[in-house]
Amino acid sequence: xxxxxxxxxxxxxxxxxxxxxxxxxxxxxxxxxxxxxxxxxxxxxxxxxxxxxxxxxxxxxxxxxxxxxxxxxxxxxxxxxxxxxxxxxxxxxxxxxxxxxxxxxxxxxxxxxxxxxxxxxxxxxxxxxxxxxxxxxxxxxxxxxxxxxxxxxxxxxxxxxxxxxxxxxxxx
Numbered sequence: 001x002x003x004x005x006x007x008x009x010x011x012x013x014x015x016x017x018x019x020x021x022x023x024x025x026x027x028x029x030x031x032x033x034x035x036x037x038x039x040x041x042x043x044x045x046x047x048x049x050x051x052x053x054x055x056x057x058x059x060x061x062x063x064x065x066x067x068x069x070x071x072x073x074x075x076x077x078x079x080x081x082x083x084x085x086x087x088x089x090x091x092x093x094x095x096x097x098x099x100x101x102x103x104x105x106x107x108x109x110x111x112x113x114x115x116x117x118x119x120x121x122x123x124x125x126x127x128x129x130x131x132x133x134x135x136x137x138x139x140x141x142x143x144x145x146x147x148x149x150x151x152x153x154x155x156x157x158x159x160x161x162x163x164x165x166x167x168x169x170x171x172x
Contacts, residue, residue: 011070013095014039015077016061016087016156023082024059030080037068039101041108041160043115060108060116061158066101087155094155103136103151107162117150117161126169133164140169 019027024040031038041060046053064087067077071093077083086093107114110132126140128149138151147166152159 011072012068013070014066014068014098014101015074015093016096016153017065017067017077018084018087019063019065020082020084021063024062024065027065027080027082030082031065031067031077034076034080036073036077039066039068039105041066041104041114043108043160045115060104060114060160061153061156062116064156064158066096096153096155099137100151100153103138104153104160106133106136107149107151107160110162112162112164114160114162117148117159119152119157119159125172127172128164128169130168131165133162133168137172140164140166142166 017027028038028040042057043060044055044057046055065083069077074086074093078085087096088094112132124140125137126149127137128134133149136149136151138149141148141150141161147164147169148161149164149169150159150161
């Protein structure tokens with residue numbers, strides 16, 4: 001019997017998988033069926049068609065699925081239908097920083113109006129002191145008279161934003 005992913009916890013990390021367009025949920029289901037921990041953060045938005053307006057759920061990071069694996073398990077992941085490759089630099093997979101993915105997960109679970117946001121490098125870094133996002137660090141922006149907390153996944157060059165009360169944050 002071979003080693004399972006759970007038997008090597010010290011080398012298990014979160015990785016970003018590049019997937020075919022609109023295959024995020026299908027890849028997630030296939031990985032789950034293989035016993036691989038996966039995560040596809042999503043948000044709800046309203047879309048208008050010619051005859052109706054509906055609320056739909058879309059991935060926060062289109063084209064990506066996160067999976068919790070050891071590098072030794074990447075063969076099974078890469079063989080999954082819809083997976084294009086592992087996110088990284090110079091053809092080398094690079095793990096996602098646990099704190100970045102944990103911050104995104106807290107934002108999604110807080111139900112505070114999360115949405116995709118352009119990736120930011122400049123801006124004031126803040127830490128949320130109160131409320132459902134207490135402890136999350138990100139960049140504070142003011143848009144349309146409201147404040148937003150922006151959290152980034154550096155490796156992917158992608159960010160998400162959530163409305164927040166400016167009184168809840170303090171500069172780092």
